[in-house]
Amino acid sequence: MIETLLPSPILFAERSGNFPDDSLFPSERQVVAEAGIARRQEFTTVRACARTALARLGVPPAPILPDAAGAPRWPAGVVGSMTHCAGYRAAVVARARDVVAVGIDAEPDAPIPTGGARARVTAAEERAHIAELGARRPGVSWDRLVFSAKESVYKAWYPLTGRQLDFDQVLITVSPDDGMFSARLLVPGPKVGARRIRGFTGEWKQFRGLLLTAVSLMATARSACPDEDFECT
Numbered sequence: 743m744i745e746t747l748l749p750s751p752i753l754f755a756e757r758s759g760n761f762p763d764d765s766l767f768p769s770e771r772q773v774v775a776e777a778g779i780a781r782r783q784e785f786t787t788v789r790a791c792a793r794t795a796l797a798r799l800g801v802p803p804a805p806i807l808p809d810a811a812g813a814p815r816w817p818a819g820v821v822g823s824m825t826h827c828a829g830y831r832a833a834v835v836a837r838a839r840d841v842v843a844v845g846i847d848a849e850p851d852a853p854i855p856t857g858g859a860r861a862r863v864t865a866a867e868e869r870a871h872i873a874e875l876g877a878r879r880p881g882v883s884w885d886r887l888v889f890s891a892k893e894s895v896y897k898a899w900y901p902l903t904g905r906q907l908d909f910d911q912v913l914i915t916v917s918p919d920d921g922m923f924s925a926r927l928l929v930p931g932p933k934v935g936a937r938r939i940r941g942f943t944g945e946w947k948q949f950r951g952l953l954l955t956a957v958s959l960m961a962t963a964r965s966a967c968p969d970e971d972f973e974c975t
Contacts, residue, residue, distance in 0.1 A: 743756065743947065743949050743954060744756055744825075744832045744834065744846055744848070744954055744956065745834075746947065747846075747921075747944075747945040747946070747947060747954060747955070747956035748834060748844070748846075748945075748956050748958055749958060749960065751836050751837070751840040751841055751960070752834050752835070752836040752841060752844055752958060753795050753798045753799050753834065753835055753836065754795055754832060754833065754834045754835075755790075755791040755792070755794035755795040755798070755832065755833055756791060756830065756831065756832035756833075757787055757790070757791055757830075757831050757832075758829055758830060758831075759787075760783040760786065760787045760831075761783075761786050761787045761790040762786070763782055763786055765786060765789075765790050766785075766786055766789065767804070767805040769805045769807060770785070770786075770789060770805050770806070770807060773785070773807065773808065774786075784826040784831065787826070787831045788824045788825070788826045788831045788832070788833055789806050789824075789833075791824070791831055791832055791833040792806050792814070792822065792824060792833035792835065793806070794833075795822070795833050795834060795835045796817070796820070796822075796835050799820070799835055799836070799837065801817055801820060801835075804817060811900065811906070813897075813900055813901065816835070819837060819838050819839070820835055820836070820837065820838060821835070821836055821837075821838050821841050821842070821843060821844055821901065822834055822835035822836070822844065823844050823845045823846045823894075823897045823898070824846075825846050825847045825848045825893075826848070827848045827849055827850055827952070828850060829951075829952075830848050830952055832846060832848060834846055834956075838961075839961060840960065840961055841958060841959070841960055841961060842902070842934055842959040842960065842961055843898040843899070843901055843902050843957075843958070843959045844897075844898060844956070844957070844958045844959075845893070845894040845895060845896065845897030845898035845899070845956065845957050845958075846894055846897065846954070846955070846956045847890045847891075847893035847894040847897070847954070847955050847956075848890070848952050848953070848954050848955075849886050849887075849889065849890040849893075849952065849953045850883075850886070850951065850952065850953070851882070851883050851886065851948060851951050851952055851953045852883050852886060853883045853885055853886060854883075854885045854886055854889065860885050862909065863888075863889045863892065863909045864885060864888055864889070864909070865910060865913060867913065868888055868913065868914060869885075871888075871914075871915060871916070872884045872885050872888060875916060875918055878918060879918045882918070882948055882953075883953065884916065886953055887916060887923075887946060887953050887955070888914045888916065890946070890953050890954075890955040891914045891916070891923050891925060891944060891946065891955045891957075892909055892912055892914060892925070893955070894944055894955040894956055894957045895907070895912055895914075895925045895942050895944070895957055896912075898942060898957045898958070898959060899931075899932075902932040902934070902939070903931075903932045907927075907929070910928070911927065911928050911929045912925050912926065912927055912928060912941075913925070913926045913928060916946070921945050921946055921947060922943065922944070922945055922946070923943070923944050923945070923946055923955070924941060924942070924943050924944075925941050925942045925943070925944065925957070926940070926941040927939070927940055927941050934959065939959070942957045942959070943957070944956055944957035944958075945957075
């Protein structure tokens with residue numbers, strides 16, 4: 743289902759169940775040697791998804807190890823993103839010549855459990871927007887969707903910058919009717935070619951108890967998109 747949010751050069755694999763631990767490479771197994779069973783299952787299965795997607799791209803299997811910030815280190819010439827939550831794991835990959843950056847996220851379609859947590863991941867302006875969305879279209883956990891959109895943005899941002907992006911450094915606006923959202927960066931964005939990235943546009947979907955979000959920046963966008971606030975997807 744995640745593939746419906748992304749353009750065709752990006753290949754995917756997704757799964758609801760878990761792969762066995764022995765599908766890991768030894769170096770990957772070391773990373774989660776001290777982790778609990780749930781963490782090992784997430785780590786194992788999302789990497790199995792990544793290798794399936796990479797095989798569709800023609801890339802042979804290899805370890806996918808996390809960097810110091812926990813982000814996956816993809817093979818040379820490849821960009822990608824992973825996500826996992828209860829009952830769902832997915833990975834997407836593409837050739838770097840076609841796609842500059844991609845980020846995906848999956849979350850349970852359930853409200854953020856406490857007001858304190860909601861305040862940590864959303865700005866006052868976003869909370870007002872979330873209230874308006876809830877009044878207009880009940881039945882979607884809009885606060886969780888905003889959080890998911892920020893996660894997708896971060897996963898696209900980090901490989902371009904090597905820097906963290908805090909929750910209060912990006913502002914999300916969701917369109918409830920067409921499955922789109924925009925993300926405005928409140929800090930200087932990276933340069934891609936001659937253009938400064940000021941934000942991202944993305945897509946979202948509600949699916950079987952999940953909220954899925956994705957952003958992508960195509961290589962052709964560097965010349966095809968007008969110089970506006972938001973980069974093209």
